[in-house]
Amino acid sequence: MTRPTVYHIPVCPFCQRVEILLSLKGRREDVDFRMIDITAPRPDWLLQKTRGTTALPVLETADGRVIKESLVILRYFEDIYREPQIAQTDPYRRAVENMLTTMDRDFVAAGYGWLMNQDPKQRDALRENMLKQYAQLDDFLLEHGAPGPFLFETFGWAETVFTPFFQRFWFLEYYEDFELPTASRYARVREWIDACVAHPAAQQTTREEVIKLYYDYACGAGNGALLPGRSRSSFALEPDWRARPWPPRSKYRQPAGDTELGL
Ligand SMILES: N[C@@H](CCC(=O)N[C@@H](CS)C(=O)NCC(=O)O)C(=O)O
Incomplete structure (x- = not known):
């Protein structure tokens, strides 16, 4: 491997931090981003790299070492791509x-x-x-x-x-x-x-994407968990969020089903 790879979840705010920092440095294209579906069990090859932990982002450096935690990953990129410096120096x-x-x-x-x-x-x-x-x-x-x-x-x-x-x-x-x-x-x-x-x-995300993907969070089910009666999480990669209707705003009533959410 010759390029760093970030394993990330779409719309994950901790992963977005890394994209923002790289964009500020003009280095976004120097790093591969590989999307992981949070609604499915983590693949074995990824669990081997992380030694069993599931939280993302995870960075695999160009020489194959693994770094976890968004703030630590930010610091690593700040250190290897020194210019422009984003953190204060004073x-x-x-x-x-x-x-x-x-x-x-x-x-x-x-x-x-x-x-x-x-x-x-x-x-x-x-x-x-x-x-x-x-x-x-x-x-x-x-x-x-x-x-x-x-x-x-x-x-x-x-x-x-x-x-x-x-x-x-x-x-x-x-x-x-x-x-x-x-x-x-x-x-x-x-x-x-x-x-x-x-x-x-x-500008990696939009209000529409956030609202559509976080519907299940609003109903109490985080991190891709499935609500009763549902076969797909609102965090699923498919169908694409752009093709789905806006979810109901009322979160304290009976949660919407797959069909109403366009899943
Ligand atoms: N402290 C971690 C938090 C990362 C985190 O919570 N990521 C969430 C996605 S937003 C995640 O991977 N959740 C799934 C899991 O923990 O298995 C960081 O800053 O990187």
Whole structure:
């Protein structure tokens, strides 16, 4: 093997981070991306490479070594494709970027936790929790960031880490009627999000793809799991999502079947 290969799942936000970084570096065409169907058991050849773990992305380097975890893979590509540098080089600015990056964990958990919730009584609390996350990001950007729209002058490391999730959270608008309020306490983070999702290096997915593929997540079944009465997951590669109808927005009623979802 002479080229690195990334094993990835379509619409996986962690995998998209890698594509964004490579695009920023003008290196996307130097790396092979091999799609894995999350709705089927992982093939044996892949499990052998990962020694049994199933989470993706996984990188197989040009000399056949295996690297897991999206942030570790980003760092590896940052190190082997040195120019242009995407991470900050000044130690303090790098620390700021890293502080922001570590906030992704709670942000992601809040968004996915709300999407997967099946108890209507929990909605208000989950909305509040989500707003708290946005308020914390806003506060961080005001304290440490440039005037805007990005953390520093350009779309960089923190934007690479967060943007896939800003785009996934389109599912909260659709399935939970969530909108980030126009109040001034969210103005800085709103500006950040708008600039991130519009950036040319981050156009690997669309709102329509996210909403159609994440229908089963909205009904409580994540990672390609099958809901009762269904024979295909909304994460299936076939039929192509473009050919499917938009799913029902109501996630607290009886889930739609294969036919209604165009599966
Ligand atoms: N911490 C990991 C998370 C990766 C992850 O959760 N990937 C999901 C897809 S979005 C996955 O592979 N799920 C299937 C599985 O874990 O078997 C990373 O940053 O790479």
